[in-house]
Amino acid sequence: MKLYDFVLSANCYKVRLLLGFLGVSYDSEVIDFHPGKEHKGEAFRLINPLGHIPVLDDDGYVLRDAHAILVYLASRYDPGRSWYPVTDPERLGSVAQWMAFADATASTASATRLHVNLGYDFDVDERRAAAHELFRVADEHLWFGERTGNDWFVPGPLPTLADVAVFPDVVLAEEGGIDLMDYPSLVRWTGRVKQIPGFSVMPGVFPFERA
Amino acid sequence: MSDVDLRDEAPTGWFPVATEHDVIARVVFRGQLDGRELAVWRADDGFVNVWENRCLHRGVRLSIGCNDGNELVCRYHAWRYANRSAGCTYIPAHPADAPSRTITAQSYAAVERYGLIWTTTNGDEGSVPDIGTLSGPRLLLRSLPVNASPQTVREHLGSHRFLPAALLETGTAASADDAEVVADHGESWVTITADAAGESSTAVFFVQPVDPHRSMIRGVLADAPADEIPVLRHHAYELGRLVRKIEEAVEEPAERTPPRGFETPVILPANPWGHQRATLSMVVDRKAAVAADIALFELVPEDGSTPPTAQPGAHIDLHLRPGLVRQYSITNGPGETDRYRIAVKRDPHSRGGSAFLYEAIEEGDTIEVSPPHNGFPLRRNIPRTTLIAGGIGITPLIAMAQALDASGMTFDVHYFVAAPQQIAFRRRLATYTCEFHVGLTPAQTTDTLLDILGTPTPTRQVYACGPPPMLDALKAKARALNWPADAVHVEYFENTNEIATDSSFVIDLARSALTLEVPSGSTMLDVLRANDVPIVSSCELGACGSCAATVLGGDPLHQDVYLNDAERQGGQVVLTCVSRASGERLVLDL
Amino acid sequence: MPIATRETTDPVLDGWHPIAASGELSMGEQRRTRLLGEALDIEIDLLGNASVARATAPAEPLPTHDRYGYLWTCLGEPSIPLFEIPEVDEPGRRVLHAGTIGVHVSAPRAVENFLDMAHFPYVHTDILGVEPFTEVAEYDVHIDSINELWATDCVFWQPIAATTSTEGQMTDYEYRVPHPYCVILYKTSPIDDRKDVIALFCQPVDEERIEAHMFLCLLDASNSTAMIRDFQLTIFGQDKPILENQYPKRLPLDPRAETPIRADKVAISYRRWLSDQGVTYAVIPA
Numbered sequence A: 001m002k003l004y005d006f007v008l009s010a011n012c013y014k015v016r017l018l019l020g021f022l023g024v025s026y027d028s029e030v031i032d033f034h035p036g037k038e039h040k041g042e043a044f045r046l047i048n049p050l051g052h053i054p055v056l057d058d059d060g061y062v063l064r065d066a067h068a069i070l071v072y073l074a075s076r077y078d079p080g081r082s083w084y085p086v087t088d089p090e091r092l093g094s095v096a097q098w099m100a101f102a103d104a105t106a107s108t109a110s111a112t113r114l115h116v117n118l119g120y121d122f123d124v125d126e127r128r129a130a131a132h133e134l135f136r137v138a139d140e141h142l143w144f145g146e147r148t149g150n151d152w153f154v155p156g157p158l159p160t161l162a163d164v165a166v167f168p169d170v171v172l173a174e175e176g177g178i179d180l181m182d183y184p185s186l187v188r189w190t191g192r193v194k195q196i197p198g199f200s201v202m203p204g205v206f207p208f209e210r211a
Numbered sequence B: 001m002s003d004v005d006l007r008d009e010a011p012t013g014w015f016p017v018a019t020e021h022d023v024i025a026r027v028v029f030r031g032q033l034d035g036r037e038l039a040v041w042r043a044d045d046g047f048v049n050v051w052e053n054r055c056l057h058r059g060v061r062l063s064i065g066c067n068d069g070n071e072l073v074c075r076y077h078a079w080r081y082a083n084r085s086a087g088c089t090y091i092p093a094h095p096a097d098a099p100s101r102t103i104t105a106q107s108y109a110a111v112e113r114y115g116l117i118w119t120t121t122n123g124d125e126g127s128v129p130d131i132g133t134l135s136g137p138r139l140l141l142r143s144l145p146v147n148a149s150p151q152t153v154r155e156h157l158g159s160h161r162f163l164p165a166a167l168l169e170t171g172t173a174a175s176a177d178d179a180e181v182v183a184d185h186g187e188s189w190v191t192i193t194a195d196a197a198g199e200s201s202t203a204v205f206f207v208q209p210v211d212p213h214r215s216m217i218r219g220v221l222a223d224a225p226a227d228e229i230p231v232l233r234h235h236a237y238e239l240g241r242l243v244r245k246i247e248e249a250v251e252e253p254a255e256r257t258p259p260r261g262f263e264t265p266v267i268l269p270a271n272p273w274g275h276q277r278a279t280l281s282m283v284v285d286r287k288a289a290v291a292a293d294i295a296l297f298e299l300v301p302e303d304g305s306t307p308p309t310a311q312p313g314a315h316i317d318l319h320l321r322p323g324l325v326r327q328y329s330i331t332n333g334p335g336e337t338d339r340y341r342i343a344v345k346r347d348p349h350s351r352g353g354s355a356f357l358y359e360a361i362e363e364g365d366t367i368e369v370s371p372p373h374n375g376f377p378l379r380r381n382i383p384r385t386t387l388i389a390g391g392i393g394i395t396p397l398i399a400m401a402q403a404l405d406a407s408g409m410t411f412d413v414h415y416f417v418a419a420p421q422q423i424a425f426r427r428r429l430a431t432y433t434c435e436f437h438v439g440l441t442p443a444q445t446t447d448t449l450l451d452i453l454g455t456p457t458p459t460r461q462v463y464a465c466g467p468p469p470m471l472d473a474l475k476a477k478a479r480a481l482n483w484p485a486d487a488v489h490v491e492y493f494e495n496t497n498e499i500a501t502d503s504s505f506v507i508d509l510a511r512s513a514l515t516l517e518v519p520s521g522s523t524m525l526d527v528l529r530a531n532d533v534p535i536v537s538s539c540e541l542g543a544c545g546s547c548a549a550t551v552l553g554g555d556p557l558h559q560d561v562y563l564n565d566a567e568r569q570g571g572q573v574v575l576t577c578v579s580r581a582s583g584e585r586l587v588l589d590l
Numbered sequence C: 001m002p003i004a005t006r007e008t009t010d011p012v013l014d015g016w017h018p019i020a021a022s023g024e025l026s027m028g029e030q031r032r033t034r035l036l037g038e039a040l041d042i043e044i045d046l047l048g049n050a051s052v053a054r055a056t057a058p059a060e061p062l063p064t065h066d067r068y069g070y071l072w073t074c075l076g077e078p079s080i081p082l083f084e085i086p087e088v089d090e091p092g093r094r095v096l097h098a099g100t101i102g103v104h105v106s107a108p109r110a111v112e113n114f115l116d117m118a119h120f121p122y123v124h125t126d127i128l129g130v131e132p133f134t135e136v137a138e139y140d141v142h143i144d145s146i147n148e149l150w151a152t153d154c155v156f157w158q159p160i161a162a163t164t165s166t167e168g169q170m171t172d173y174e175y176r177v178p179h180p181y182c183v184i185l186y187k188t189s190p191i192d193d194r195k196d197v198i199a200l201f202c203q204p205v206d207e208e209r210i211e212a213h214m215f216l217c218l219l220d221a222s223n224s225t226a227m228i229r230d231f232q233l234t235i236f237g238q239d240k241p242i243l244e245n246q247y248p249k250r251l252p253l254d255p256r257a258e259t260p261i262r263a264d265k266v267a268i269s270y271r272r273w274l275s276d277q278g279v280t281y282a283v284i285p286a
């Protein structure tokens, strides 16, 4: 299995996280996203005409888009069906809902990070304000989860793709100048994700315990 | 935004900075009070620490660090700070050094009440508000941040409405706007009683001043409904409405002001001269027999404070009566910072100290104690550490074993005793790799030491404490096996003096007209302080330059890292904390 | 406050500063950047020549210099020559730009972190350091005849010192600070007797923000550019959250500020060296 990957990409990190949780080994094909802009080059267009990473190549089956890759990996490599609970319509609906939420954090929180780190041109104040609105909602959701014994975005004993999809944008938000101080439940949840067996860090993310 | 000094109207007193849900095990919570950032963490013993959110080394937020249950470990260089005392216990870049006692994080008093963590950053004056309404059953509501000043928030809270809890449990369709409310404004809180449909509920909303433009509303309901969730949801919803209303009404910037105090660098308080000589009155809180002829004493400060930080290997001086000072190793593990635990062996041949302590000192007695000094610091950068104890020499080693265990290091213990009933700390040792060597003759002891040592490797070091003949034998065997001298560390527990490690020389103080002798094992700074010569110091590691003195004569032997080459060669200045004389005499302009 | 409007003798004003990686500028491109609190416009003409001017009128052209793969400019009198890196002309070396990353920290804080070995086991775990090898051995610091600061005889045990590593090694380091905001590291190569050259050129956007330009001059002929950049971005990406959680963001020069230890010898000297030169920008003067 090959992942077209860039170490500082939050979207690639989603896929690396899930591969770690599932215990699936893979090869990283490093794309020079920055500063080389290799993902916009002619050679990479053969792999993904949209010019985005990550792209997964599983023995010839090529799939683009982080969330699509998460769904594929969980469906194929999670025999317990816990990460993507296809047998439980309500939980499955909730997973889809929070993965859509993660699309919103990608265009807000993640965009501010690209602006600060790599100089992408966004209206950063507007995107930060929008990210704060999203985080307020997520923090309240998780606070009530804590009161009812639910550790994860989708209630239930085990984490789902919702947690994987939302985690990178939250844990990297401060790089984009979004202070997480007002979202203690969200911060605590990141600590729980970090304790899932198979968790991996990326630059910008500290392990739960000292390494 | 204007540049008025908002500190004029800065609130004083105690405020909540976190909830009990925020300070769960092994987590460091980042809070803020009146612009000051705080690292709030609960140790495994239950104690809640509220500290300034910065490592003293390089100003990195401690809240990104690690709460290991006993100590807070900075993320940048893994400096370790102890529960309660906030003193630094270990600096991994210099594993062989004991951190200076001046390296102590700024901590604030903390009180838990109403499910909230309270603190004050303006001295310990005042107390947590005593709210009679909350003395009975209560329910902690969801705290909400508001981008508005505490003053504005308190004003708006007067119009806050909610429904009585009893109505929510029955699922009534009433609206909060129908409730009759009475608001009572306290200093920094608002008590609201809501009546509707013959039911009534009271809640207290504390306003935490985060910074001049931000607040946190922390509500507590004076009731304990059987079904909490609908009540919590109702309150979260209604308070959320209020927050949006407040934020729409204010024109204050939502942008965060930089944390107050963070613009000034951390400067350790200068250690005034004489400070180190002060003793602390400590009460024997507990005295218990732990083995034959061995008593454990637990000493707590008489004034209820937290005693100075002790590192593994450290000892304290007990001033038992005039002229009778004895040193005892501290046996505490990491995080056990509210008391000193020492173990005392009754020695029938002792000339006073231990026999006096063992027999005459009882629970409730007061002893003058000097702060801990560490002449036996423990490296934690060795893949395998071997601890060798002879008799009561187990005391510094049990502290080391606990520190190594907490750091996840590999170690083994060898404990030599004359008889099985003399084994102390048996239960704790049972959880470690520990071998007991009971009733051996001197020759058998020597043979066993030889076995334990084996062939030296660069990945192993030995710490030993026990009777002099045993330690002498250990050192001789280590030499014979070609162990490097710096891999075998020994402390002679029967020797009350520091082991001489360096030169002795004389300093002439030109302005004070004093001639002082600096003996081996002491620094110039020690001697100056002991003679009441005013001199300030800070790091006491030869790095900050605070304790510099001008040299008028003689050649300094520089051992600091502060002075540059020119200053070194010029020989006009010397750092009194670490440097010495290269000859027999230095003349200082003091 | 922009430095140029200050009444100052700060040498930073008359120094050269990097404002872009030359290879990322394309013909006909116009781009805005910031330096020392001021907005600058960079324009590349159709012959590939760069011109730089303040974004505020009058748009008098500023001096430029294309060196080491970066475009440099100066807001004052360019009286201080740009430092030399003679290794770039040596045969068998690969000169490359590893990336530019924005960081919310002052330039001197970033330089000081670059000079720091003690954090390797904790921040670059399993790459540049690993517990229990945490000790920082004594090393030498000196200022040379052209007032550049050096730390020499630095050694540290590293699990993966470079992209060319196959096993852990005791790595020798030399650090060189030729410019208040630029720092160069000379590091044992796992495959050559000469040393790899790794530099951090900070563009001081303002007193509390930088664009960090990462320059490499390596003896690695085998690894792809993507792999080499991946290694450097990984390391720098690990430092970034530490730097952004450091307060105050400007570097305090009072020797009593913060708590230096012996391992910080080069940082202590760096702070004094900045003080002695009269640097006031992006620092808290003593």
Ligand SMILES: [Fe+2]
Residues within 6 Å of the ligand: C113, C114, C119, C123, C124, C235, C239
């Ligand atoms: Fe680093």
